[in-house]
Amino acid sequence: MTSEITQALESLFQKFIHHTHSLTGQLPCASMDNDLEGWTTGPAVTSLSGEESKLYWQPVSHGDTSGLEGLENGLETRLHQDIKDYYGSFWSDGIDCTSPAGEIHLLQVWNDADMEILKQNLLGHAFMKLKKKQPLTLFFGVGQGDEILVIDNSTGEVYLEIPGRRPHRKLADNLAQFINACDIA
Numbered sequence: 001m002t003s004e005i006t007q008a009l010e011s012l013f014q015k016f017i018h019h020t021h022s023l024t025g026q027l028p029c030a031s032m033d034n035d036l037e038g039w040t041t042g043p044a045v046t047s048l049s050g051e052e053s054k055l056y057w058q059p060v061s062h063g064d065t066s067g068l069e070g071l072e073n074g075l076e077t078r079l080h081q082d083i084k085d086y087y088g089s090f091w092s093d094g095i096d097c098t099s100p101a102g103e104i105h106l107l108q109v110w111n112d113a114d115m116e117i118l119k120q121n122l123l124g125h126a127f128m129k130l131k132k133k134q135p136l137t138l139f140f141g142v143g144q145g146d147e148i149l150v151i152d153n154s155t156g157e158v159y160l161e162i163p164g165r166r167p168h169r170k171l172a173d174n175l176a177q178f179i180n181a182c183d184i185a
Helices: 004-024 065-075 081-089 112-131 175-180
Strands: 029-031 045-049 054-057 095-099 102-106 137-142 148-152 158-161 169-172
Touching (some): 004 081, 004 095, 004 175, 065 112, 081 137, 081 175, 112 137, 169 175
Antiparallel strands (some): 045 054, 095 102, 137 148, 148 158, 158 169
């Protein structure tokens, strides 16, 4: 069964692909000079243009929500299903869009190497929250300035947060609701 998160992301990605194609006549592209392991052969890659040093991509269904299990084991806590669905739905580059928080960048996972980097970063974020005796939040995007987009692990509510501080502005009751409120600029 497809989760609400997957459906919301799929709809937003379709808008993103359509918008990009209407502006450029092509799929989204990224620079081939990214140093991420496997960048040019990631599941989302559709074609490479060596002359332009660009790779063209589109989101590819991933459908494996078990990618964060090791993180759960390390933290000895269950992660909210929304964050597992979010990072387990698609292989994709992140996308810029508009949201109730203004202009944002939604993070995504490009390939297995990127998933490992994400887990390390989420673990570091979680340890910082534990050290400061703050409720566990998990990031999924970047807002303006120093703000990040997070979900509260216990409730699934979406907030803006400055790293090291408590969430300061509630944006939605859940991640699907938040993604459904996003649009392509």
